[in-house]
Every structure is written in structure tokens, then in C-alpha cells.
Amino acid sequence: MLIKLLRTHLRPYRVQVLLLSALLVLQTVGNLYLPNLNADIINGGVVAGNLHYIVRTGIWMVVLTLAIGLFAVIAVYWASRVSMAAGADLRRAVFSRVQSFSARDVNHFGTASLITRNTNDIQQIQIFLQMALTMMVIAPIMSVGGIVMAIHEGAKLSLLLLVSIPVMGAFIGIVMVRVIPLFRAMQFRIDRINQVLREQITGVRVIRAFVRNDAEAERFERANADLTGTALRVNRIFALTMPIMLVIMNFSSVAVIWFGGRLVSEGSMPIGNLTAFLTYILQILTSVMMAVMVTILVPRAAASAERIGEVLDTVPAISDPAEPVTPTPTGSVRLTGVSFAYPGSERPVLDDVTVDFEPGVTSAIIGGTGSGKTTLVSLIPRLFDVTAGALEVNGVDVRAQSQESLWSSIGIVPQAAFLFSGTVATNLRFARPDATDAELWRALEVAQARDFVATMPGGLDAPIDQGGTNVSGGQRQRLAIARALVKQPRIYLFDDCFSALDAATDTRLREALRTYTAEATVIIVAQRVSTIMHADRVVVLDDGRVVGVGTHDELVESCDSYREIVVSQLGEESLR
Numbered sequence: 001m002l003i004k005l006l007r008t009h010l011r012p013y014r015v016q017v018l019l020l021s022a023l024l025v026l027q028t029v030g031n032l033y034l035p036n037l038n039a040d041i042i043n044g045g046v047v048a049g050n051l052h053y054i055v056r057t058g059i060w061m062v063v064l065t066l067a068i069g070l071f072a073v074i075a076v077y078w079a080s081r082v083s084m085a086a087g088a089d090l091r092r093a094v095f096s097r098v099q100s101f102s103a104r105d106v107n108h109f110g111t112a113s114l115i116t117r118n119t120n121d122i123q124q125i126q127i128f129l130q131m132a133l134t135m136m137v138i139a140p141i142m143s144v145g146g147i148v149m150a151i152h153e154g155a156k157l158s159l160l161l162l163v164s165i166p167v168m169g170a171f172i173g174i175v176m177v178r179v180i181p182l183f184r185a186m187q188f189r190i191d192r193i194n195q196v197l198r199e200q201i202t203g204v205r206v207i208r209a210f211v212r213n214d215a216e217a218e219r220f221e222r223a224n225a226d227l228t229g230t231a232l233r234v235n236r237i238f239a240l241t242m243p244i245m246l247v248i249m250n251f252s253s254v255a256v257i258w259f260g261g262r263l264v265s266e267g268s269m270p271i272g273n274l275t276a277f278l279t280y281i282l283q284i285l286t287s288v289m290m291a292v293m294v295t296i297l298v299p300r301a302a303a304s305a306e307r308i309g310e311v312l313d314t315v316p317a318i319s320d321p322a323e324p325v326t327p328t329p330t331g332s333v334r335l336t337g338v339s340f341a342y343p344g345s346e347r348p349v350l351d352d353v354t355v356d357f358e359p360g361v362t363s364a365i366i367g368g369t370g371s372g373k374t375t376l377v378s379l380i381p382r383l384f385d386v387t388a389g390a391l392e393v394n395g396v397d398v399r400a401q402s403q404e405s406l407w408s409s410i411g412i413v414p415q416a417a418f419l420f421s422g423t424v425a426t427n428l429r430f431a432r433p434d435a436t437d438a439e440l441w442r443a444l445e446v447a448q449a450r451d452f453v454a455t456m457p458g459g460l461d462a463p464i465d466q467g468g469t470n471v472s473g474g475q476r477q478r479l480a481i482a483r484a485l486v487k488q489p490r491i492y493l494f495d496d497c498f499s500a501l502d503a504a505t506d507t508r509l510r511e512a513l514r515t516y517t518a519e520a521t522v523i524i525v526a527q528r529v530s531t532i533m534h535a536d537r538v539v540v541l542d543d544g545r546v547v548g549v550g551t552h553d554e555l556v557e558s559c560d561s562y563r564e565i566v567v568s569q570l571g572e573e574s575l576r
């Protein structure tokens with residue numbers, strides 16, 4: 001997954017990566033050449049007493065060192081640029097995929113996890129990429145080049161490499177096996193912390209009202225301790241890794257000097273070659289260490305890549321048909337034999353519902369809590385697909401239309417109103433950015449929100465906080481209603497959004513709506529009989545089934561469930 005992800009997302013930057021690699025190759029070759037020059041100075045200059053030779057080679061070494069430094073700086077800078085840019089691309093890809101997710105896909109991952117995946121997980125990939133882009137070029141050239149040069153300087157002494165390198169390799173293998181599962185656990189624990197945090201921040205009022213601070217703090221503490229524990233275990237392993245590697249390196253140096261010193265005193269190895277050899281063996285072991293650092297990051301990056309890949313590979317449960325039909329928006333809604341069960345649940349929430357809604361008619365849906373009213377309403381904009389039966393909007397099955405054209409003819413006010421941070425005006429113009437101020441005020445007037453908006457500082461430009469927390473629940477509802485009215489769709493879906501209003505406001509709102517939405521298809525979900533009594537048509541839902549359709553008066557006569565609701569709310573005498 002990691003490789004696939006990197007291949008796709010590095011493709012736009014392949015020129016930079018190639019240039020970068022070229023610079024790194026030059027830098028590494030230069031680094032490999034330096035000790036050789038050093039050996040020459042000692043053998044040909046110091047030992048032979050040739051000052052001219054020393055100066056000439058010395059200048060050459062300075063130039064080479066400066067060039068290497070310059071290359072290294074440019075290479076590192078490019079590596080960060082490429083990894084940042086690729087990370088940004090990846091984030092964009094994840095974001096746009098999540099935007100196409102249906103409610104079901106979001107539930108599958110969980111909001112917190114989707115956020116972690118698009119932030120922390122991508123960061124892991126960026127860190128890895130930045131290291132890998134440089135070290136994955138340097139390490140192989142340096143180790144192989146180092147070995148070749150070492151043999152060139154002293155073939156006999158190179159036998160020492162046969163000991164050092166396997167020891168280092170074995171040690172690294174042990175570390176990897178211990179660390180990989182821990183990294184996976186770590187990403188999972190970060191998810192958990194985000195989830196707990198999110199719940200506590202959004203639910204802070206409930207937590208306080210129910211005096212659950214201590215319990216919630218404990219829940220956070222636990223998640224936090226879990227993450228810290230895992231991170232500590234990883235760090236404990238790493239804390240041991242570096243010193244042990246240094247010990248291996250130092251022992252190698254000592255061995256080189258010990259055996260090399262003998263060879264020099266025997267006269268079978270020039271002293272310059274010994275110093276060069278010492279540098280080479282350190283270079284070889286350093287490059288092995290670099291390789292380790294990159295490989296240490298691999299499991300973590302791989303775990304993150306997998307989590308990102310899961311998001312990118314999710315085909316949204318609901319997507320547009322290959323050849324969408326675009327019907328003329330008449331506003332008709334027709335359910336034929338519709339049954340629906342939530343994903344992962346056997347029990348049907350809607351059972352064989354057949355009902356239609358016509359333009360110019362205000363229909364109301366009433367039924368007890370849990371009878372499936374919200375579910376029915378959310379099937380119309382295709383937030384979920386029906387399990388059986390068919391649902392037509394504008395005369396065409398919703399599955400045959402593009403979601404965008406379907407949504408464009410629907411204005412929905414959900415049970416829990418949601419406002420975005422911004423101003424009253426930006427919220428109202430959500431669906432129609434070109435709506436005039438006069439249109440906004442008209443919609444506010446119908447939604448019975450004109451008065452309170454007029455008294456807010458700035459009126460239409462009054463600020464709205466994230467989630468609309470700076471206005472009351474009832475005000476939020478009315479702004480959400482006004483937002484739908486500004487859109488002027490063919491079909492209005494009001495899901496239980498009048499329940500937060502007092503009876504008088506409720507009545508005024510419904511009267512104003514009647515003229516404003518005269519030609520549209522209006523579906524009002526409500527709990528209160530008084531809200532729906534005057535609707536053209538009432539649909540009674542009971543446990544997912546339609547048990548009655550008609551006017552209030554007809555239903556009082558014919559529908560037992562409806563009569564029960566009426567009696568329980570308005571009393572026996574209302575029937576007479």
C-alpha cells in the first residue's frame with residue numbers, strides 16, 4: 001500500500017526526485033573520494049615530505065568539501081519540498097474522497113478516525129518521505145562504495161567487515177520485529193484519543209449537567225495513558241538501539257586500528273591507507289544506520305499508508321449512475337413498496353411504504369418516536385438507498401439521477417439544525433450565493449426569524465459561531481428553515497423542525513409558509529397534532545408502516561392510530 005501510494009503521489013514530482021537523486025549521488029561519490037585524497041596527502045605528502053603536494057591536494061579537498069555541502073543543502077531542501085507537496089496532494093485526495101462518502105461510509109470509519117487519517121497519518125508519510133528521499137539514495141551507494149574503497153585501501157583488513165556488518169544486521173532485525181506491531185497499535189490509540197476528545201468537547205454541556213466530569217476525565221486519562229505507554233515502549237527500544245550501534249561502530253574502529261596498526265608496522269600497508277580505511281568503515285556503518293532509520297520509519301508509514309488507502313479505496317456506498325437521467329423538476333415524490341433497514345441491522349425500519357407527494361400540496365407525516373419518519377425523509381435525497389421497492393423524485397428513480405441534480409430540487413431542514421461558522425447571511429446564502437438581501441429578509445420573515453435577526457448586532461452580517469452555538473435552539477431552527485426557503489427548491493422536507501417553536505410562532509410560520517411554498521411539494525414531519533391539523537393531507541406512520549392517509553377529519557373517523565394520537569394530545573373532547 002505504501003509503495004502504491006507513493007508511486008501515485010510522487011509521479012507529478014518525478015523530475016525533482018530525479019534531480020535530487022543526481023545531487024545525492026554526486027554528494028555521496030564526493031564523500032567516498034575524500035578519504036582517498038586524505039590517504040594520498042599522508043602517503044605522498046606527509047610521509048614523503050612534499051609540501052607542494054600537500055597544498056595542492058588540500059585545496060582540491062576544500063573545493064570538494066564545499067561542493068558536497070552545497071549539494072547536500074539543496075538536496076535536503078528539495079526533499080522537504082517534494083514530501084510536503086506530495087503530502088498536500090494526498091490530503092486533498094482523502095478530503096475529496098470523504099466528501100463523496102455517504103452517511104454509511106462515514107459511520108464505518110467514524111468521524112474521529114477520518115480526521116486522524118487526514119492529519120496525523122499523512123504527516124507520518126511526509127516524515128518518512130522526507131527521510132527516504134535522501135537516505136534511500138545515499139545509503140546503498142555509500143555502503144557499496146565504502147566496501148569497494150575499503151577493499152581497495154586494504155584487502156586483508158576488509159575481512160573485518162565480514163564480522164561488523166552481520167552483527168549490525170542481526171541487531172537491526174531484532175529491533176524491527178519488536179517495533180512493527182507497536183507502531184500499528186500507536187495509530188489506533190491516536191484514533192481513540194481523538195474520539196474521546198471530540199465527544200468531550202462537543203458534549204461538554206451534557207457532561208457538566210450530568211456531573212460526569214470525573215468519569216469523562218478518567219476515560220481520557222485511560223486513552224492518554226494507553227498511548228503514552230505504547231510510545232514509551234517504542235522509545236525504550238530506540239533508546240537502546242543508538243548506543244548499541246555506537247558500541248558496534250567503536251569496536252569496529254578499535255579492531256581496525258589494532259589489526260591495521262600491525263599491518264602498518266609490518267610495512268605491508270601504508271599509514272595513509274589505514275586512516276582512509278578507518279573512515280570507510282565508519283561510512284559503511286553510518287550508511288547501515290541510515291538505512292535503519294529509514295526502515296524504522298517504514299512500519300509506521302506503512303501502517304499509516306494502509307489507513308489512508310482504506311479511505312481512498314472505499315467506493316462510496318451511494319454514487320452517481322453511469323448515465324444519469326436529468327428529469328424536469330416537477331416536484332413529485334413517489335414511494336412504491338419501499339422497505340428499508342439500516343446497514344448492519346435486520347429489522348426493517350420502513351415496511352412496504354407506498355405513498356406519494358404532489359406539488360402544490362402540503363403533506364404532513366405524523367407518528368410516534370421511532371416510527372421511521374426521519375428515515376423516510378432521508379431516503380428522498382438518497383442519503384440512504386431503499387432496501388426494497390422504488391423511490392421516484394420528479395418522476396424518475398433516485399438511483400437513476402445524478403445526486404447533484406436530485407439535491408438541487410430538494411430543500412431539507414433536519415431535525416437537529418446545523419449552522420456553519422460565518423454570518424447569518426453566509427448561512428442563508430448557502431445554496432444560492434446570488435440571493436439578494438431582500439430575498440433573505442423575505443425568507444427570514446416567513447421563517448419568523450426576521451425580528452430576532454433585526455435585533456442582532458449587524459443584522460444579516462451578525463456573526464454565527466461554529467455549529468450555531470451563539471443562537472438559541474429555536475432560533476437555529478428558524479435560521480435553518482430560512483436557509484431552505486432561500487434555496488426555493490421544488491420539494492421542501494421539514495423534519496420535525498417546528499417542535500422547538502412555541503405554539504403561536506408555529507401557527508404564524510405555517511400560515512406564512514402556505515403562500516411562500518404554494519407551488520412546491522411540502523412534507524412536514526411533526527409530533528404535534530396542532531402543527532399538522534391543517535395540512536392538506538396527513539400520512540400516519542406506525543412502526544414503519546403507513547396506517548392512514550387523509551385529512552385530519554377523515555383520519556379521525558377512519559384511523560385508530562391517529563385518533564389515539566389526537567386524544568392523547570388534545571383530549572377526548574377534541575373529537576366532538
Ligand SMILES: Nc1ncnc2c1ncn2[C@@H]1O[C@H](COP(=O)(O)OP(=O)(O)O)[C@@H](O)[C@H]1O
Nearest residue numbers: 342345349367368369370371372373374375376
Ligand atoms: N443511523 C441509524 N442506524 C440504525 N438504526 C437507526 C438509525 N437511525 C434510526 N434508526 C432506527 O430506526 C428507527 C426509526 O428512527 P427514525 O426514523 O429516526 O424515527 P422518528 O424520526 O420517527 O423518530 C428507530 O427505531 C431507530 O432506532
Ligand SMILES: [Mg+2]
Nearest residue numbers: 373374415496
Ligand atoms: Mg425523527
